[in-house]
Amino acid sequence: MPTTVVPARPAPGSSSGSSTAADPAGGPAAGELTDLLTAVLDGHRPELRRALREAFRAEWFGPDAADEPLDLEARRARTLERLRGFAGSGLTRIGFPPEHGGTAHEGRADLSGSVIVYEMLGLGDLSLMVKAGVQWGLFGGAVQALGTERHHRAYLPGILDGSLLGCFAMTESGHGSDVQRLRTTAVYDPATEEFVVHTPEPTARKDYIGNAARDGRVAVVFAQLETRGEAHGVHALLVPLRDDDGRPVPGVTIGDCGPKGGLAGVDNGRLSFDRVRVPRTALLDRYAAVASDGTYSSPIDSANRRFFTMIGALVRGRVSVGGAATSAGKVALTIAVRHALRRRQFPGPDGTETLLLDHPAHRRKLLPALARTYALSFAQDEVAALVGTAADEAGRRRLEYLAAGLKATATAHAVRTVQTCREACGGAGYLAENRLPVLRGDVDVFTTFEGDNTVLLQLVAKGLLTDHRHHLGELDALGTARAVAGQVGGLLAERIGARSLVRRVREAVPGRTRAALLDREVQLALLADREQHVLEGLARRLSRGRGSTQGAAEVAAAAQEHMLAAARAAMDRVAAESFARAVERAEGPARGVLSRLLDLHVLATIEADLAWFLVHDRLDPAAARVLGSLVDDLCAGVRRDARALVDAFAVDDAWAAAELLTD
Ligand SMILES: Cc1cc2nc3c(=O)[nH]c(=O)nc-3n(C[C@H](O)[C@H](O)[C@H](O)COP(=O)(O)OP(=O)(O)OC[C@H]3O[C@@H](n4cnc5c(N)ncnc54)[C@H](O)[C@@H]3O)c2cc1C
Numbered sequence: 273m274p275t276t277v278v279p280a281r282p283a284p285g286s287s288s289g290s291s292t293a294a295d296p297a298g299g300p301a302a303g304e305l306t307d308l309l310t311a312v313l314d315g316h317r318p319e320l321r322r323a324l325r326e327a328f329r330a331e332w333f334g335p336d337a338a339d340e341p342l343d344l345e346a347r348r349a350r351t352l353e354r355l356r357g358f359a360g361s362g363l364t365r366i367g368f369p370p371e372h373g374g375t376a377h378e379g380r381a382d383l384s385g386s387v388i389v390y391e392m393l394g395l396g397d398l399s400l401m402v403k404a405g406v407q408w409g410l411f412g413g414a415v416q417a418l419g420t421e422r423h424h425r426a427y428l429p430g431i432l433d434g435s436l437l438g439c440f441a442m443t444e445s446g447h448g449s450d451v452q453r454l455r456t457t458a459v460y461d462p463a464t465e466e467f468v469v470h471t472p473e474p475t476a477r478k479d480y481i482g483n484a485a486r487d488g489r490v491a492v493v494f495a496q497l498e499t500r501g502e503a504h505g506v507h508a509l510l511v512p513l514r515d516d517d518g519r520p521v522p523g524v525t526i527g528d529c530g531p532k533g534g535l536a537g538v539d540n541g542r543l544s545f546d547r548v549r550v551p552r553t554a555l556l557d558r559y560a561a562v563a564s565d566g567t568y569s570s571p572i573d574s575a576n577r578r579f580f581t582m583i584g585a586l587v588r589g590r591v592s593v594g595g596a597a598t599s600a601g602k603v604a605l606t607i608a609v610r611h612a613l614r615r616r617q618f619p620g621p622d623g624t625e626t627l628l629l630d631h632p633a634h635r636r637k638l639l640p641a642l643a644r645t646y647a648l649s650f651a652q653d654e655v656a657a658l659v660g661t662a663a664d665e666a667g668r669r670r671l672e673y674l675a676a677g678l679k680a681t682a683t684a685h686a687v688r689t690v691q692t693c694r695e696a697c698g699g700a701g702y703l704a705e706n707r708l709p710v711l712r713g714d715v716d717v718f719t720t721f722e723g724d725n726t727v728l729l730q731l732v733a734k735g736l737l738t739d740h741r742h743h744l745g746e747l748d749a750l751g752t753a754r755a756v757a758g759q760v761g762g763l764l765a766e767r768i769g770a771r772s773l774v775r776r777v778r779e780a781v782p783g784r785t786r787a788a789l790l791d792r793e794v795q796l797a798l799l800a801d802r803e804q805h806v807l808e809g810l811a812r813r814l815s816r817g818r819g820s821t822q823g824a825a826e827v828a829a830a831a832q833e834h835m836l837a838a839a840r841a842a843m844d845r846v847a848a849e850s851f852a853r854a855v856e857r858a859e860g861p862a863r864g865v866l867s868r869l870l871d872l873h874v875l876a877t878i879e880a881d882l883a884w885f886l887v888h889d890r891l892d893p894a895a896a897r898v899l900g901s902l903v904d905d906l907c908a909g910v911r912r913d914a915r916a917l918v919d920a921f922a923v924d925d926a927w928a929a930a931e932l933l934t935d
Pocket residue numbers: 406440441442443445446447448449450479480481482532535540717720721722723724725726727832
């Protein structure tokens with residue numbers, strides 16, 4: 273149970289007490305508060321984030337001029353040019369082993385630093401972010417994480433300096449989310465000591481592959497490995513795609529996915545292989561090897577566990593995508609909030625025209641989204657800090673489900689936020705010169721790639737259930753059912769703690785409901801209690817399917833919505849707790865401002881799932897009414913610091929690149 277205690281806050285709607293009251297006309301906000309807020313947002317790697325902001329002043333950063341009529345080829349060429357600029361900056365080296373040209377942090381490859389680089393690339397051109405993510409995160413990351421010394425020596429120098437451009441070819445036309453069932457084959461031929469990589473049917477064609485249509489020279493191809501007549505599941509191999517002149521090598525057919533809903537600068541393509549032969553050493557053999565005579569060996573016995581270990585080794589890509597999406601949301605909010613502090617519509621009671629942000633409905637549109645963006649930023653920073661540090665199986669599993677959950681939550685929020693900001697800017701928001709429509713097109717697919725969000729949330733639920741079982745010890749079915757019903761030791765204590773805090777709202781004497789809802793412990797308990805309740809119900813439900821594989825599959829299928837609810841509830845709790853820890857780190861006036869923003873975040877989150885809290889008797893209708901008016905008041909309170917809160921994202925004017933912000 274979280275027990276974060278936050279110092280007393282100014283009442284919602286009152287002044288922050290800071291020196292900052294942002295200029296209501298949208299002029300520059302007082303710097304002190306902005307700097308203090310940025311310091312909290314910079315999280316565990318402030319120097320790196322500051323250095324990146326400086327490095328991003330380079331020509332290769334910043335969005336494409338979206339209103340400039342460029343054809344697809346010109347946009348792709350420009351993104352490649354920017355990619356070369358990024359490679360030249362040396363930032364691509366962060367995250368790779370120092371002995372192969374990477375930069376060390378605390379004596380080892382700086383994996384968590386690399387996540388921050390890609391997160392912050394999301395403040396600029398998302399085509400560059402995605403193309404770079406494919407090159408160094410997915411392609412380079414796979415060579416590093418799945419390959420061994422000989423692959424690192426042979427490939428990493430060219431990957432790092434950008435002279436060897438590559439692809440990550442996992443998805444097929446027939447199988448995207450269900451990667452274990454993909455159809456491309458890699459059959460070992462001991463006579464020549466080669467693998468034969470083949471596309472046996474049209475649905476086995478690799479699809480949507482970044483860098484494939486134009487620039488990639490080599491791909492990490494995921495295929496079903498077969499040796500000595502035995503299938504061993506999905507493995508990754510390095511397969512050449514193009515020769516030095518850029519022509520497809522014999523046996524490789526390359527197609528172009530053509531124009532997309534966004535990310536115009538990324539050359540997504542399709543790959544088919546007609547019995548392409550690659551040497552035995554092309555297998556990325558960290559988790560499984562094939563000897564020259566075809567003998568297969570792996571330190572991991574179970575094919576299933578081996579597969580998930582390989583996928584788990586690629587976790588940083590997933591964390592990076594979530595971070596970049598949150599950055600895109602920050603750009604959109606910077607544009608929309610600043611616009612709302614300049615534009616006026618309709619006279620108010622005093623006859624002067626009202627700023628958009630002084631319309632309560634407009635505040636409701638933007639400020640809860642702003643609060644959630646802060647929450648997800650803080651959670652992102654904590655998860656980024658975990659990348660590359662997990663010491664044991666439980667730590668790795670936890671990182672994997674947090675990465676999946678945060679990716680799903682952050683990308684869904686970013687897509688909603690960019691759309692909200694587009695609408696919040698009215699007609700101007702629809703013009704390409706104001707960045708938002710392009711940003712919306714670019715960020716849209718973040719909900720799908722690096723794992724479809726719905727599929728990822730199911731992984732989160734499974735991870736939570738596994739943790740839950742470990743928490744309870746290895747109990748038999750009956751024991752688990754009893755335990756999840758809240759009848760054992762520590763769990764019961766936790767549960768009672770959360771429930772008694774939650775009851776404070778129901779049992780508050782008239783007039784004290786607001787105070788109860790503003791109590792930080794109560795707020796966090798409301799979210800923790802919902803998560804626990806949903807998860808326990810899910811565990812009970814799934815335990816009914818035990819005993820037969822078919823029964824378990826049927827029960828699990830019927831419980832999909834329940835799994836999604838458990839995952840979402842868990843991620844809401846995770847984000848709110850990260851936010852509460854960030855409030856404690858905040859100094860000076862930033863603490864009160866963030867504390868109020870956290871109030872808004874938690875209460876708006878509860879309001880968004882009000883039906884659950886009412887149906888499960890955590891709130892009664894009277895408390896629900898108080899909650900609604902409190903959210904309104906908190907929006908009014910946060911509005912005073914809105915300019916400082918968006919300025920703290922440190923989105924340079926050149927990166928926001930919206931005409932409507934210029935005079
Ligand atoms: C622009 C772009 C770039 C990409 N880049 C790459 C790349 O470089 N390399 C690469 O390998 N791949 C890449 N991809 C592929 C991407 O990873 C896949 O599109 C993604 O994994 C989803 O797979 P799918 O498209 O086959 O969708 P599907 O798996 O067919 O999913 C379609 C829908 O069905 C739902 N669904 C599927 N399974 C379940 C389930 N079990 N329960 C409930 N709902 C379910 C999903 O939620 C989704 O709404 C890219 C895709 C795009 C669009």
